[in-house]
Amino acid sequence: MPAPNPAALDFLLTRRSRPxxxxxxxxxxxxxxxxxxTAAARTPDHGKLEPWRFIVLEKPALDRLAALVVAHGPALGKAEEDVAKARSQYADGHLAVAVVEVQKPSGKIPALELTYSAGAVCLALLNAALAAGWGANWLSGWPSHDRRFMAEGFGLAENERIAGLIHIGTETNPPPERPRPDLDAITTWATS
Structure with missing residues (x-):
C-alpha cells in the first residue's frame, strides 16, 4: 500500500498563486x-540533461528590465498600455526568479520534452515558494518572448529562452478562490 502524505496532498488541492x-x-x-x-531543481528532466537554469532578479535588476521594456516596446509596435503593463511587471516587483529553458542537443530526448521540463520547473518553483510561506506568481508576457529582450536583458544564448518569471514576496492580501475546471468535463476514463 502507498504511504500517503495528507499534508502535501492538501497543499496541492488548496494551493493558490498570489497576484x-x-x-x-x-x-x-x-x-x-x-x-x-533546490526543490524546483528536483523536477524530472528526461535524460538528466538539466534543460533549465535560474536567474534570480533582485530589485535593481528588475528596475533595469523595466527600463528595457520601455525601450523595446515601441520598436516592436506595442501599444502604450501594453508597454505600461509589461513595465509594471518588472518595476513593481521586488524579487523574481527567471526560469531559463536551455535546449541541449540529444539524440534521445525530443526538444519538446525539454520545454515541458522547463515548464514543470516553473510550477515546482512556484509551489515550493508557496509551501515555504511566501506569496508567489508565475508570469511571462511579450518581453520575455522577444529574442532581443532575452539577449539584452538576461544575456541568453540562442538555445535559451524564458520559460517563466516566478515573482516571490510577502503577500498583502490573501487571494479569493477562483473557479476551477470541471474534472468530469476534462477527464476520460479509458477502460479498454
Missing part, C-alpha cells in the same frame, strides 16, 4: 531561496 501586484517586501533572502530552488 504579483499584491506581493511586497520582505522577500526571501538568498538563504531562504536555496531550498526553494
Amino acid at each position: 504579483a501586484k499584491t506581493l511586497t517586501t520582505p522577500v526571501p533572502s538568498r538563504d531562504d531561496l536555496r531550498p526553494i530552488l
